[in-house]
Amino acid sequence: MRSLVLGGARSGKSAHAEGLVPEDAAVTYVATSRRNPSDAEWNERIAKHVARRPDSWRTVEAPDSESLRRVLAEAAGGDPVLVDDLATWLTGVLDDAGAWERDPAALDVVASHCDALVEAVSASAARVVLVSAEVGLGVVPGTRSGRLFRDELGSLNARLAAVCDEVLLLVAGCPLRIR
Numbered sequence: 001m002r003s004l005v006l007g008g009a010r011s012g013k014s015a016h017a018e019g020l021v022p023e024d025a026a027v028t029y030v031a032t033s034r035r036n037p038s039d040a041e042w043n044e045r046i047a048k049h050v051a052r053r054p055d056s057w058r059t060v061e062a063p064d065s066e067s068l069r070r071v072l073a074e075a076a077g078g079d080p081v082l083v084d085d086l087a088t089w090l091t092g093v094l095d096d097a098g099a100w101e102r103d104p105a106a107l108d109v110v111a112s113h114c115d116a117l118v119e120a121v122s123a124s125a126a127r128v129v130l131v132s133a134e135v136g137l138g139v140v141p142g143t144r145s146g147r148l149f150r151d152e153l154g155s156l157n158a159r160l161a162a163v164c165d166e167v168l169l170l171v172a173g174c175p176l177r178i179r
Helices: 013-019 040-052 065-074 086-097 104-123 144-163
Strands: 002-007 028-031 058-061 081-084 128-133 166-171 174-177
Touching (some): 002 013, 002 144, 013 040, 013 081, 013 166, 065 081, 065 086, 065 104, 086 104, 086 128, 086 144, 104 144
Parallel strands (some): 002 128, 028 058, 028 081, 081 128
Antiparallel strands (some): 166 174
């Protein structure tokens, strides 16, 4: 079973996704965020996520494409994997590829990482729960990089939804079943 949980900022998507896996299971929580020692607010957000998780869950930091694919490939069939979240993962992929200026070669690198992620999710033997931001419901971003991010994440979300059994959208803390 693969689930994709989408939502806007502070929609409750992460907490809802955490509720989709049994609390007593050997959950592998995959944190995709990159830590920044000089960003106290970001570190506080990470700490709140960590405090909310059961002690029995194993946290794996996988901020890059290769480590995320490896976790999905190595997951055992009975142990759930929760990936939170794909927007921060994609930001890192765009950063690493130097794609913010829309260089075609860099965008090809981003596309190959997204292809590999979709394939890894599709092939995983584990119960997989993915969390991602839904960024296509608002205004058109005013910056070139903002539009790139919205377009790339929207495309990635659609591709992942195609290989997931369940797709949920969180609005104001309320889950809406899309599929």
